[in-house]
Amino acid sequence: MCEFCTQHGEGKKWYLQAKNYSEELLNDQRKQFMAEFFGDFEHVIGDKAAALDKAIATDAAGAKALFPMVVEQQKRDHWGQVVPVEEIEQILDMSLSVVRVPCVCRSMLRGFREARYCFGVTSVNSDFVPVADHPDYRDLEVLDREEAKAAIRKLDREGLVHSVWTFISPMIGGICNCSVNECMALKTRTRLGLQTMFKAEYFARVEWENCNGCRNCMKVCNFGAISYSAYSRKCSVNQLQCYGCGVCRALCHRDAITLVERAGVPALAGEW
Amino acid sequence: MIEVRWDSKKCATPQDCRVCLDTCPQGVFRIMPKEARKPGKATEDWVIGTLFLSLCTACGICSDVCPKKAIAVAVAS
Numbered sequence: 001m002c003e004f005c006t007q008h009g010e011g012k013k014w015y016l017q018a019k020n021y022s023e024e025l026l027n028d029q030r031k032q033f034m035a036e037f038f039g040d041f042e043h044v045i046g047d048k049a050a051a052l053d054k055a056i057a058t059d060a061a062g063a064k065a066l067f068p069m070v071v072e073q074q075k076r077d078h079w080g081q082v083v084p085v086e087e088i089e090q091i092l093d094m095s096l097s098v099v100r101v102p103c104v105c106r107s108m109l110r111g112f113r114e115a116r117y118c119f120g121v122t123s124v125n126s127d128f129v130p131v132a133d134h135p136d137y138r139d140l141e142v143l144d145r146e147e148a149k150a151a152i153r154k155l156d157r158e159g160l161v162h163s164v165w166t167f168i169s170p171m172i173g174g175i176c177n178c179s180v181n182e183c184m185a186l187k188t189r190t191r192l193g194l195q196t197m198f199k200a201e202y203f204a205r206v207e208w209e210n211c212n213g214c215r216n217c218m219k220v221c222n223f224g225a226i227s228y229s230a231y232s233r234k235c236s237v238n239q240l241q242c243y244g245c246g247v248c249r250a251l252c253h254r255d256a257i258t259l260v261e262r263a264g265v266p267a268l269a270g271e272w
Numbered sequence: 273m274i275e276v277r278w279d280s281k282k283c284a285t286p287q288d289c290r291v292c293l294d295t296c297p298q299g300v301f302r303i304m305p306k307e308a309r310k311p312g313k314a315t316e317d318w319v320i321g322t323l324f325l326s327l328c329t330a331c332g333i334c335s336d337v338c339p340k341k342a343i344a345v346a347v348a349s
Binding site for chain 1: 273274286287290293294299301302303304305308309311312313314315321322323324325326327
């Protein structure tokens with residue numbers, strides 16, 4: 001279990017703990033944080049990230065010395081964790097309302113302003129939706145639970161990594177579905193080496209007898225964690241590179257990939 | 273140090289083109305409202321900037337593909 005599970009999970013995985021979606025957490029401070037976050041993402045978040053990147057380009061060692069401080073700040077304000085699709089479904093089962101909104105990262109990094117990959121979730125019936133009235137974001141789509149699940153399953157088959165995000169921890173407000181080069185968090189983590197989120201509570205394992213070496217899993221892995229042996233005609237997962245998102249399973253025709261609890265393997269239990 | 277300059281005089285509507293954003297293999301660019309976003313007002317002026325400049329290799333593909341020749345890449349010593 002990750003440190004958020006210990007702090008906020010009360011014996012469960014923290015993102016399956018209903019209180020982390022509860023009404024009393026949705027206070028004015030968080031509403032203001034979300035309104036600023038989404039209201040001017042390109043400047044509020046973009047400028048901060050650009051400044052950090054510039055510091056890396058100018059003085060890599062000096063900038064990296066600041067990373068622990070940045071990580072602590074992120075953990076307080078806006079922290080994420082990779083979550084496999086079946087647990088995303090459990091989260092949706094706990095949610096009373098789901099809205100689908102355009103992804104702010106794809107908007108900023110690619111100029112796709114209608115890329116609806118992000119889901120706002122709460123377990124309260126709230127009329128608070130940050131920047132609902134802003135024309136740049138256009139209409140918010142309200143989905144019922146089954147529609148939301150079907151949409152997430154579809155994104156899973158497209159190989160997108162699911163994650164949950166806090167808006168001032170531990171309140172979880174959103175589910176993201178990302179590819180690595182279009183996501184601020186995954187990109188910052190994988191390319192700049194700044195931890196912005198935890199890996200999943202799991203890692204993937206290829207069941208050797210079932211694998212026929214088709215390499216579909218390699219095609220969708222966002223982390224380059226799967227390799228192929230031409231000699232044995234099998235795929236295998238680099239456990240240290242694997243984020244445990246589990247999207248590789250969706251494209252495997254032979255049910256050859258399973259997720260294993262990170263906590264059960266000592267060398268991986270602290271690998272977040 | 274690598275410098276990537278985008279010229280707003282040559283590229284007036286980056287939000288309708290996005291070729292640099294699509295093409296950059298390293299994903300160096302970002303597009304953003306010129307001014308801070310204001311409630312109830314749709315953004316009209318968008319600008320191209322860099323966000324992951326530390327990943328830029330100065331390969332020059334952005335200036336090659338830009339239909340307006342609005343991007344210049346320079347390597348300063």
